Amino acid sequence: MKINCEEAGHICTRAQYKEATIWEIIKLNFHTLTCKVCAKYSRKNGAFTKLCDKANLQSLSEEDKKRLKEVLENKG
Secondary structure, three states, X not given: OOOOHHHHHHHHHHHHOOOOXXXXXXXXXXXXXXXXXXXXXXXXXXXXXXHHHHHOOOOOOHHHHHHHHHHHHHHO
């Protein structure tokens, strides 16, 4: 059940994008009870997610990403 800080960071990121399992979130919560550095990282990550949601940020569609990649490859 014990995880290291690297794994905690990975789970925190997965949780930010709602990709973490319940078991991973439990392990992360347990870890952040004993690791103040990861607890701070988790809080900041959560605040960042809330700000992005509030700003209604959108990512590029797959088609837009493909066109942008083609343009950049042609310029190089």
